[in-house]
Amino acid sequence: MRRADKRTRAQSGLFVLAFLVLAACAHETAKPDAAAGAREGLPYRIVASLTTEVGPRLAGTPAEAAARDWAVKKLEGLGFKNVHVEPFTIAGWTRGHGHASIVAPARQDLAVAALGGSIATPRGGLTAPVAFVATYDEMLKAGEGAFAGKIVFVNDRMTRARDGSGYSHAVRKRSKGASEAARRGALALVIRSVGTDSDRFAHAGNMSYAKEVKRKIPAAAISNPDADQIERLHAEGHTVTLKLDLHPRHIVDAPSGNVIADIPGTEKPDEIVLLAAHLDSWDLGTGAIDDGAGVGIVVAAALRAAGPEMKPKRTIRVVLYGAEEVGVHGGDAYAKRHAAIVARHVLAMEADFGTGRAWRYSTNVPEADLPFYDAIGRELEPLGLERGDNKSNGGPDIGALRKLGVPVVGIGQDGTTYFDLHHTANDTLDKIDAEALEQVTEAFARVARSVANR
């Protein structure tokens, strides 16, 4: 526990007010002081505590269990009620030993990460020439047997965008590419990382095998500079030979769970405003931006929305989901377990987009409620948020609730640099922008406060 955690919430609240005034009045001139001040704020302190005291927390592992223990203790310490874990099991996966290299024309080790869910290579590794494919769409056009005896390398680049919109296109090769390559005879799939940086980090991420494709092949991502290297060798007419030696393991019935914590409503305790983030992370970094930041934001926002008296009219619930990265299992488990009371969720919001400032406020609420939500939007304008549309998907973990009719609000964060760090070993606490976390937290808090006290 950091010493600063011992401040009272009242002190914290005063600090936050002071901070917001400072940040608004003197954003440029007082930057170093404001940044140091923001690191004393609760959102940052929560990310610091989670990433330092627990660290990486891959779904289904003892580290994720340690994160649940951390969360229960932290949430109880902050005054939440009804703090408990709702366990479930998943098909687990661990990375194990992994290594990859270019073995010809010139030997070079690669920054590699097996994709989550991938099978292992044979013991001793798999060495084969590369079939270079410029884009995933080009790979899909290839005929049966086109890649027989080859390791397919897919070279697609991801586009940088504030709203992260480059991801859905770029991620297809990672999610589905292995079976598509296997259909066409490939021995393995290697992709240019789904990420916007030019650092020597492989971006991890989940994949799955299509049921109708019997042959499973190993799948891995390499860093962007390594992909550049293969691209250059290919452009110069070389046949590139890769060796992959990846030994992930699958685990049957691995334990995971969601952590629930409430600030009970005083007037309508059965009605719930749900704030979501996910507790699990990929294993390579310490999950600071993904999704330690979200954990910090929603925990602090819930307290801020409830006010110093901790007496909102409706219940404000924080759910820290398990096993998001490996298939959004926590989100599905919560929706299933609470199916009978889904209609009591008056709003769900999720923070899972890193450490960027909030810039857009979107909704997905009944038409009749739009005047109420538009009024909230006007409260967010001074924080720098513009009004988005009424088609927000909310986020992955609350997706199941949204599909069941729960209204959602999306606080759009600036994701311009999010995919520089996303799922890499470089996702660590030093990357957190504490000032931005304060601003995002305030946006979440204003929405939650208005809806909880409506």
Add this chain to the structure above:
Amino acid sequence: MRRADKRTRAQSGLFVLAFLVLAACAHETAKPDAAAGAREGLPYRIVASLTTEVGPRLAGTPAEAAARDWAVKKLEGLGFKNVHVEPFTIAGWTRGHGHASIVAPARQDLAVAALGGSIATPRGGLTAPVAFVATYDEMLKAGEGAFAGKIVFVNDRMTRARDGSGYSHAVRKRSKGASEAARRGALALVIRSVGTDSDRFAHAGNMSYAKEVKRKIPAAAISNPDADQIERLHAEGHTVTLKLDLHPRHIVDAPSGNVIADIPGTEKPDEIVLLAAHLDSWDLGTGAIDDGAGVGIVVAAALRAAGPEMKPKRTIRVVLYGAEEVGVHGGDAYAKRHAAIVARHVLAMEADFGTGRAWRYSTNVPEADLPFYDAIGRELEPLGLERGDNKSNGGPDIGALRKLGVPVVGIGQDGTTYFDLHHTANDTLDKIDAEALEQVTEAFARVARSVANR
């Protein structure tokens, strides 16, 4: 060979002129075009070729031998004469398998690199609690036995500076720390990387054991974010336990060598203007900034200084040194081998400071020659170089020549970000600023041309 390499030197020369005009007139507005243009220039194409076709080239390994083969072929192809290798042997070292982690209070893998020259840990690894030391100077103050049974962790940060001046202070813990820790009973030394970035890369680099300290202990660097993690755990009162499992190997009589290439002088062929860079690199990256950039600069500058006719009055010699990183062995070997003709070296210059723009012109020449060298300085002013002092050390590889009285010129490059990448896996071609390389090359060329034709 990249297609662009097939341009003639005359075309190259015209391009360079056009480029310099463009860069000077429209540096800001035409940046993307200028950058693309600069990548067609010889300095960049040389770095691209070396890093792509050879890649990492650790001293004493087959990869360094491949770099010598590459250099001979490249230099002959560019029209240099007397191209040959001057072999020597070194005490070699290879990294082998390495892994490190925090095992308590919470498990986390560390980005680690054994220091060059370090012995291995025992098979199965070495696990011990950390003795946290804030600075290297604090460690030196500790008494005998102060670290018995502990792994010493030294937390010094390196200061960022344009002239790289933070390095000499910060590097002491890396160069000499192991024996100082061993004197005080430590089982191993772990240092915060000597680097200015906050990325999850360990910075490699050489170390040596003091002869008078009998007990050798393993030594390694961890990334700055990992060091932050240990620092935070320590600050919160935790005892941090590390596991180190590092298996470098020492090699007796490993082959290395210097590659020499001349543009013979037409009037005084026995007088030599020597341009130096080093061909070896650390093993983790592909040695683009260290020292592929230097190789690109000096090879292109030699040709540019000689002019399209390739007829300088004095001989312009390029020396691509071997085994610089592991003890400046190439520099020493050259000085020893050519001891009889040292006095014929009228000037030596070295490029070994990455991809930053040249900003300072320093000399270390006889007083009587200062008017001549000051005049050269005035030719460099339009390129943005200021006149430094007459105390330049020239650089590591030409240090032995300088000590024997050879005049040297130092072209100071902007090193503000050099130590973000230095000796890491992230030192790859994408980091090269091709426009800056053109400017530095031009500065080297102007000096070499003036001295060669004096």
